[in-house]
Amino acid sequence: MKAAPFEYISAGSIDEACALLARHGESAKLIAGGQSLVPMMAMRLVRPAWLVDINEIAALKFIRVERDAARVGACTRQCVVERDDALAAQVPLLRQALAWVGHVQTRNRGTIGGSLAHADPAAELPLAAQVLGARFVLRSAKGARTVEAIRFFAGPMSTAAQPDECLEEIHWPIWSEQRTGSAFTEIAVRHGDFAIVAAAAQVALDVDGRCTRVAFGLGGAGGTPLVFPGIAARLVGAGLDDRAAQEAANAAAAECEPGGDLHATAEYRRHLARVLVARVLRAAGEKAKRQ
Amino acid sequence: MSETLHTVAIEVNGKPRIGAVPARLSLVDWLREELLLTGTHIGCEHGICGACSVLLDGEPVRSCLMYAVQAHGHRVTTVEGLARPDGSLSVLQDSFCETHGLQCGYCTSGMLIAAQALLDANPDPTVEQIRGAIGGNLCRCTGYQQIIQAVQLAAQRTREAAAS
Numbered sequence: 001m002k003a004a005p006f007e008y009i010s011a012g013s014i015d016e017a018c019a020l021l022a023r024h025g026e027s028a029k030l031i032a033g034g035q036s037l038v039p040m041m042a043m044r045l046v047r048p049a050w051l052v053d054i055n056e057i058a059a060l061k062f063i064r065v066e067r068d069a070a071r072v073g074a075c076t077r078q079c080v081v082e083r084d085d086a087l088a089a090q091v092p093l094l095r096q097a098l099a100w101v102g103h104v105q106t107r108n109r110g111t112i113g114g115s116l117a118h119a120d121p122a123a124e125l126p127l128a129a130q131v132l133g134a135r136f137v138l139r140s141a142k143g144a145r146t147v148e149a150i151r152f153f154a155g156p157m158s159t160a161a162q163p164d165e166c167l168e169e170i171h172w173p174i175w176s177e178q179r180t181g182s183a184f185t186e187i188a189v190r191h192g193d194f195a196i197v198a199a200a201a202q203v204a205l206d207v208d209g210r211c212t213r214v215a216f217g218l219g220g221a222g223g224t225p226l227v228f229p230g231i232a233a234r235l236v237g238a239g240l241d242d243r244a245a246q247e248a249a250n251a252a253a254a255e256c257e258p259g260g261d262l263h264a265t266a267e268y269r270r271h272l273a274r275v276l277v278a279r280v281l282r283a284a285g286e287k288a289k290r291q
Numbered sequence: 292m293s294e295t296l297h298t299v300a301i302e303v304n305g306k307p308r309i310g311a312v313p314a315r316l317s318l319v320d321w322l323r324e325e326l327l328l329t330g331t332h333i334g335c336e337h338g339i340c341g342a343c344s345v346l347l348d349g350e351p352v353r354s355c356l357m358y359a360v361q362a363h364g365h366r367v368t369t370v371e372g373l374a375r376p377d378g379s380l381s382v383l384q385d386s387f388c389e390t391h392g393l394q395c396g397y398c399t400s401g402m403l404i405a406a407q408a409l410l411d412a413n414p415d416p417t418v419e420q421i422r423g424a425i426g427g428n429l430c431r432c433t434g435y436q437q438i439i440q441a442v443q444l445a446a447q448r449t450r451e452a453a454a455s
Contacts, residue, residue, distance in 0.1 A: 001315045002336060005294050008314030008360055031361075038356045039337035041315075051314065053361060079350070103427025104405065105341060108350040109357065192426060 002042035010053040014139060017054050017166050022141040024050045026163045031055070032075050032114035035106045060113070060168065065090050069135070069171040074113025078125075079104075081112055091172045093202055096184040097128040103192045113167045116152075119159045122194040122220035126153060128184065130225035131200045131217040135171040140164045146171075153224035177204035177212060181287025183280040186219070187272055189263060195220045196264045199276035203240060203284040211236045216248070216281060221256040221273050228252045240285035242278075249277035299363040303328070304372030312359045319343045321359035322369055330370040330400050334429070341428030344401035345369050351408040353427075370400035373407055382452075383407055383445040392441035394432030401428045406442045414453075415446055 011017035021028055029048035031037055032055060040046040054060055060075035063084050070091050072081060078098055081087065088095040101107060101115070101124050115125040116136070128134075129149045136152045138145055138161050147160050154160055161167060186198035201216035214235045217227040231251045235244060258269035294313040301308050303326060310325055317336075322328045322345070334342035336355045343354045346368035354367075373381045383406055386392070393399040402425055409416055409424035416424070421442045422435075430438060 001313065001317070001320065003315040006314055007295060008297065008358070010361075010363075034358075034361075035338060035353075035356055038317075038358075042337055042355075055361060056364075103341070104408070104424055105344055105351045105353050105427045106338065106356075109347070109352045 002044075003038075004041070004044055004047045006041075006048055006051045008051045008053065010056050012056065014054075014057060014059055014166060014168060015141075017052055017057065018139055018141045018164070020050065020052045021164045021166060024052075028052055028163070030117075030166060032117075033077070033106075033110035035102065035110040035114070036118045036120070037114075054166065062169075063087050065174075067174070068176075069173050070094075072112050072170050072172065074117075074167040074169055075111050076113075078102075078107040078110045078112060078115070082107060090174045091132070093128050093132060093182040093184060093200060094125075094172060096182060097124040097200065100124045100184065100186055100188075100191070100195070100198070106192075112170060116170060117159060117161060117167050119153055119155075119157050119224070120194060121153075121156050121222060121224055122196070122198065124184070124186070124195065124198060124219065127198055127200050127217055127219035127225040129170065129172075130227050131202060131215050132173050133215070134173065136160075137168045137171070138162075138165040139168040140166070144168065150227070156223045175202065175204055175213065179205040179207075179288045179291040181205075181284040181289070181291065183283035183287065185276055185280055185283075187276070197221055197258070197269050197272035197276055199273070199280045201277070201280040201284040203281065203288050205240070205285070205288045209239050209289060211238060211240055211285075214240075214281075216252070216277060216284075218252065218256055218273050218277065221258040221269055226252075226256055228255060231255070235281075240281060242282060245278045245281035245285070246274075248281060249274050252277050297360045297363070299360055301359075301362045301364075302366045304368055310359065314358060314360050316359045317355050318345070318357050318359045318362050318367070319354035322354065322367070328369050328371050332397055332400055334397065334401075339429070340398070340401075341405065341425075342398055342401045344404040344428065346372075346404060346408060349408070349411070351405050368404075370403055373403055381407075382448050383410065383441070386441040386445035386448065387438070390437045390440040390444055392433060392438045398428055398430040398432075402430065402438055406438075406445070409442070410446055410449065414450060416442070418443070
């Protein structure tokens with residue numbers, strides 16, 4: 001046994017989970033797939049007095065593709081999301097991001113909501129959520145509220161969720177434009193590790209190949225996944241050629257303030273930002289052209 | 292201090308097992324120390340090495356990254372559950388021997404679990420798919436090539452047996 005002792009309750013419903021959080025406050029922690037939390041508890045970086053397990057709550061496991069957004073229950077396993085063709089057709093960036101997340105064994109257990117709530121700034125799913133402007137439904141005993149991605153990711157491993165709130169579902173916006181393409185790439189020490197730097201983009205083109213909508217972002221280049229709406233807006237109205245993609249990438253790299261650590265210097269991360277943003281913008285544009 | 296014990300009912304390798312576990316006992320510790328199923332190995336204990344892989348409801352997971360109490364009501368298959376009912380090696384296990392897919396053996400139980408899950412879902416995997424399936428399992432002896440060959444050989448043998 002590695003973790004410090006704790007009391008364990010498997011919640012039978014969302015209401016029960018919220019009631020437990022309301023009662024125990026900051027001394028309680030939710031556990032979903034546990035692929036980040038269990039190691040952190042083993043290293044005693046996290047020592048909750050109460051562990052509230054939400055794995056058996058069927059109401060938190062669903063995928064519903066609606067007109068404007070795909071709704072995914074927070075406790076839906078990453079492998080289930082990865083395999084869902086209807087979802088991948090409407091929100092292709094999600095499957096593209098998941099291809100970089102961990103390994104088969106961790107995706108079988110890890111959940112969509114767990115990764116987002118963990119909010120590692122170099123993780124893939126938070127970046128995809130940030131780029132698409134996902135919306136997060138947070139529930140507490142007092143009711144539910146919806147938070148935009150840009151407000152949800154508050155800092156490294158830190159979100160807008162209060163100690164009494166449970167992430168219930170995530171709404172992934174569907175772009176209705178016919179000619180839409182997206183791309184995700186990253187550089188990591190080993191495939192499956194958190195990224196040193198990751199980049200994601202989604203692009204919509206009109207019939208003449210001019211951008212009508214662009215969103216892109218970077219992971220591992222700041223305290224949260226970063227998006228660059230101002231730079232993306234400047235790409236709208238023109239074709240997405242190599243030069244435009246590189247200029248946008250240079251602007252984004254200049255704007256971000258990556259840190260340096262054991263794995264990569266800040267300078268190297270900024271270099272990767274320049275290279276990877278240009279790469280995903282071009283790839284997303286190419287895919288959109290083929291639609 | 293005394294810790295709360297939770298009663299768990301878990302199907303392990305086809306047999307119902309009952310346990311009384313503290314919440315912080317990992318599934319792998321319960322399998323090894325209570326059930327004495329020591330075929331599942333403990334490597335890194337934080338989800339990096341894959342040595343502790345078991346099937347949970349048929350899907351490979353890391354048994355160091357869940358607590359035994361969380362497996363209550365679920366089905367677990369360990370490497371001991373892969374052998375034939377008479378105790379002889381499965382096609383996959385024999386293929387590992389045939390191709391020298393193991394040396395020290397520490398990663399082998401996890402590799403077998405990961406590869407068996409792949410073959411159950413996909414009887415004719417590509418090398419790329421095999422690499423993807425065992426990508427979460429570290430081996431420090433073989434350089435992985437013979438492990439990939441073992442999975443290919445097992446797939447081939449299983450297909451041939453089905454065809455004849």
